[in-house]
Amino acid sequence: MKNMKRTIALAAAATLAVGSLAACGNDEGSGDGEGSVYFLNWKPESEETYGEIAEKYTEETGVEVKVVTAASGTYEQTLQAEMTKSDAPTLFQINGPVGLVSWQNYAADLTETDFAKDLSDPGLALKGEDGKVYGVPLAVEGFGIIYNDAIMRDYFAMDGAKAASMDEINNFAKLKEVTDDMQARKADLGLDGVFASTSLATGEAWRWQTHLFNTPLYYEYEADGITDAEELKFSFNEEFKNIFDLYLTNSTVEQTLAPSKTVTDSMAEFATGKAAMVQNGNWAWSQISEVEGNSVAEEDIKFLPIYVGHEGEEKIGINVGTEAFMAVNKEASEADQQATIDFINWLFTDEDGMKYVTEDLGFIAPFKAFGDNTPSDPLAKEINRYITNDDLTAVPWVFTTMPSSKFKDDFAQLLAQYASGNLEWDAVVSGVVDNWATEKAAVGGN
Template sequence: MSTMNMKRILAAGVAAVTMFSLAACGSTAADPNKGHVYFLNSKSEVVDQLQQLAQDYTDQTGVQVDIQTASSGSYEPTLTSELAKSEAPTMFTIAGYDEFAKYQKYLEPLQDTDVYKLLNDEGKTNSHKVGDDAYTLPYAAEWYGIIYNKKIVNEYAKKDYAVIKSDADIKDYDTLKKVVEDMNKHKDDLGIQAAMATPGLDSSPYRFVSHMTRLPLFYEFRDDNTTFTTDLKGTYLKNYKDLFDLEVKNSPTESSMLSSKTYDDITSEFALGDVAFYPNGVWAYTQIKDNNVADEDLGMLPYWMGIDGEDEYGPAGAYDASWAVNKNASDKDKQATLDFIKWMVSSDESKNALSKEMGFSVPFTTFGDDDQPDNPLTKLARSYADEGKKSVTSFPLPSQQWQDDLASALLNYVQGGGQWSDFESAFTNGWKKDWDNNKNVLGMLPESKAFDAQ
């Protein structure tokens, strides 16, 4: 699951970390005169692959590469501690605007480096910037939209009562709404529990407060030709409400019970073939596969809400995981680090490891169609670019508290204890309040640039 969508639970102190000195002690492969790479990694699930790559790079070049991986939930305190040491990381990961703002003083500008120039256009757009300086290298693109079961939808399309002839006819929100409501009306005949998966509002309602909120935000920014403002009008919150209500009214679960369904419960509804539509991201594939939905039966639609111009965009893109280079490292170590990153995104060995073994869709021009993860949802999301459609940009959100307040307002709304206006207030007023607080705490805000200059 995208890291931007999960609430970080930080340990009170620095948790234990695992150190892999990949130029093994006593090895003659490493040449100290060629510089040193020290990578503080935040993804424990890919340690083995990184260890092999680093050892191979040392064997090939003589450059020592060390990797330290923080234990789960302790990355930020570990990074803070390591950066204060004399032998600090020469590269590390940045996830989200809050980390960028907190550690920006350590970051080397990268816009003039060879490796930055290898980023594709969306990769460059999603690099954290201040003025003309770009400080991060996104390395793992993810997308989210409305996943659907082609087999169920096309079986429905064969019915006399169907409002479409095939799934290819679903090209906008109005058609999607008609299909969802008609499928739900005929759910018994279709052998499904409901048309859409439960819009669960349990302890991790990220699909609604981190993902769906990006759409009204994106299109309001488009209208105002900006990439950031602390003052939102909430222009498209009615469109958000339309899609959310569609999910609530056409799911297997009563609205009063939405907080009782876990992420696993909801994913199972789709994976077992009990529902046809499931708004979520490409990471859901790991739990969908090997159940009742064949890979060839998976489809993905954008998060349509009936907003003018949304047909020009595909699924929303999230580029939360990025590499950064420590500006305080020696020139020799900085160059060694940049060379290592360039090798990571250029060599056949590393490209295969990043995409096929680690499952990353890497936004560099060195990665072709054959250098992508074996994830059909990723392939479907990327296919929109072949039609000339850009991804909806996932602009930064102010805080976890903002998301928590939205989740609370949504739950009160569906359970009858609150009004929709409470959600609108949490969205607009809470946005301003939390960004103002961020400015006081972090000392900076995202830059406001022209939307049409992205």
Template sequence: MLNKRMKKIGSGILLAGLTLTTLAACGNASETNNSAADASGTDEGASGEVVEIDIFQFKVEFKDQFEALAKQYEAENENVKINIETVGGGSDYGAALKSKFSSGNEPDIYNIGGPEDVTMWVDNLTDLSDTEAANQALEGTLTGATKDGKVLGLPYNIEGYGVVYNKAIFEEAGIDATTIKTLTDLEEAAKTLDSKKEELGLDAPFALAAKELWITGLHSGNAFLNAEFDNDVMKAFDSKTVEFKYGEQFQKYIDISNKYSVQPANSLDYSQQIEQLFSNGKVAMTQQGNWVYPTIASVNPELAENIGLLPIPIDGVTEGTIPVGVPMYWGVNPNGSEAEVQASKDFLDYLYTTEEGKRIVLEDFKFVPAYKGYDTEKISDPLSKDVYTYYTEGNTTGWVFMGYPAGWGEQTLGAEIQKYVAGEATWAEVEDVAKTKWAEERE
């Protein structure tokens, strides 16, 4: 292990302002899986010698399933040992990854966001254009991780988010979720739930987890900025300014979410939002995506089978839609040995392009695949089914937040929304600060 790490220290990386964010993760977690395989040989990949792959990833929700896959892969490939470390949720994955590289303890496979991350990490990303996974990726899913014609990241999956809602509570309240297309519709549903919250056993209609800056600054913000940038992440990445063209509707959405939320919203984190409140039927709605299904199912399996996704719309512009995109990409570190790089590519190809890998992606990971050749009839959970339905029916908008300036979505927009929710700033001040910071970052 020491020799392997020392070879990687030579890259001399120390990147500042990393933009990687936890886009879809729960809880506070930092877990390492050191497999039972014994790395008794060197890592050069000669016959009979063990090649180690160190994976550093952010998605807490499928940590256990991913570690099980790694053990299965080791059993089928005796010369490969896989070590997995997962850091997500309230933990700062980006800062942790930066620390890994600066200390020389570099992973072989790690996660990058979109074009901002690709630009930062370009010298530490292997061209994956020759992988079968890149060849099988769905149209458009490689765009955010492609630079100068090179595929520098492979998509995790396709994810979508909106307002997750409890179908049983909606039915009991007499609300037809299929009629909710606009912000006005969403507000009327919240009012109805609020008027009946005692008989429905609700603490409040909504849970706005404003403590999580990625929820408001990245996801909420994206829902109202995607139209400004024509649903084009590269247009956002190249833009010198942000206008908040639909800022009035953005404010309305935050007002609805906060007014009808469990309070104080700025104290609500992911665990309280999903595990304590939504999964226990204490709120009927909360902004999240299909990635939360495993967490809900682990708390309340019965409730988990009776949930769905409502739109986060711009009235008159993107009514009846949800944002859908690639949450993160797998990058392969070129600073390891040739054997480590090849083993990393082989592992990712196994995951996304073999029959067993495809089964695991669909049935164990509960992913909506970003690759061809999958039996999408096997998408099993209700949130992923909703995402796939929105996607196939063309009722989606894009993810442009990966094109925001580094840190702007959370540390500027999300932080300013916290001030607004607390009554410490006006909405005009939120926009002014966010516009100024964007322009400064793009100078």
């Protein structure tokens, strides 16, 4: 009898202990055959909108949509952790071809999905080595040199201005002539400098090591007729130096101080009219419009392509592309995969979904269904103007082939040292070439 009691007590205690542990685990699994969507979002700024979209979709179709947002800059970590759970994300982001290498085993073939077929330019899809579609962009973005038209008009009206209108600036030589002259007369124009500060603080250099680098990288790939390279030649490093030096010298700050400036600093300089130009993309609109003391009129914000002194660059448009591709988790159950595909189809073809995309998310969606529907901000309109201009070739985003964020970080540090005056340009070039080779080899597993 005594033994009996003990056994029961033991069993009860054990159940309690196990039960309390099990409670930490997953208890909301979707056992039904309907399938559900788990979207691991990579844009913290869009978290609320995605929540609304999920609610709306559940309301309309009854399919559960769970949205989890990774904190800024931690997407890869979060994804690695979430993927190992039994309740893994069904919809996640891949960062271009290099990201596909690490997530290939998890990416489902999307070739036959409606949204992949609806892409306005099939070349935008992220394809694997087997030619199948594994990732589909959900927005195209564009970057170039943003300029303040009001300041430019003031300059063109001055005596001895080096140009009469923006149309004349269509190559590097002209851009340099005009900005050099503007820099010399900055006091008359009420500027601190033509270009907003070249932000090179740590973690703030992506406008140069990724975006600005895109243009010479594109020219190199074009010249060699390739789309990716194990070894970089950096053949057009002189072109990169041209424009980078121009940014540094005709700037609002001493070039040795550039390594302490952040992107927010330079966007604020532009928004308050202290600088006439800043290199950035359409996502910067909110940063310009929300700055206190903003003096730039909405209709005066325009894009200029990045001219670097390359032959024939008069025919070049701004840099348009995407680095974020949606992928569906192959390891998820069939029902969940189907539910996810249905959700994406709804978002990009249903009227309600499309409204969310253009108005609330502010995406320029690269799908035929959208037609001319673009967000109403001035920079998005500018991108549309450039995309629809058949005389200009848009520079695609080839920087997605850059080997790793370590490569980018090292590049940023090289540029910061160059700006500080501690490194010669040749050392920067050889550093970039070496790092590219090392990091590309690491991607391949060496």
